[in-house]
Amino acid sequence: EVQLVESGGGLVQPGGSLRLSCVASGFTFSNYWMHWVRQVPGKGLVWVSRINSDGNNSNHADSVKGRFTVSRDNAKNTLFLEMNSLRGEDTAVYYCARDPYSSGSMDVWGQGTTVTVSS
């Protein structure tokens, strides 16, 4: 079964850091671009980051540029999102998603992990 499982969310103080993980199974992880997408409960989807299959090219949304870093370990079938200098507006459910065509189209999503930034 093709599956993505996120972890690492939790409560963190403003200015703090958190590292999210997304473990892939059921497919050849190293063949796919991957994305992080977040969603404030009751609000819309917002793209955060993407990384190519090799892990040597990535892009981030302007709202997180310089604070968040996406990376991957293809040997461990794992995608990461390192989040620093966290703000209240980063509070959201964070999803990882697979991109089979390197086009921004996402065909497999994880169940999400919740990040809450609050003092």
Added chain:
Amino acid sequence: SSELTQDPAVSVALGQTVRITCQGDSLRSYYASWYQQKPGQAPVVVIYNKNNRPSGIPDRFSGSNSGNTASLTITGAQAEDEADYYCNSRDTSGNQVVFGGGTKLTVL
């Protein structure tokens, strides 16, 4: 970056046809994909790269594109189609991805 604009809410009578639209400059260069999200669940892609339907998605879902507007059409809407629908594409630079604000579909 760029923006994709969707109507916040649309309604359709059971069994009728509904079109959900998505407008943005990036759609002149890049295909749109469409996602269905039900409460408490992760999004599910229903149309990718303009008009491709993943396996398991009913054929009542179809996509199209004209100029700066992409459309998702549900022909013969069912009660289980009631959900939020989001479009997305690459942005005008091609380096980022952008989502529309979402459309809440109500099936009457």
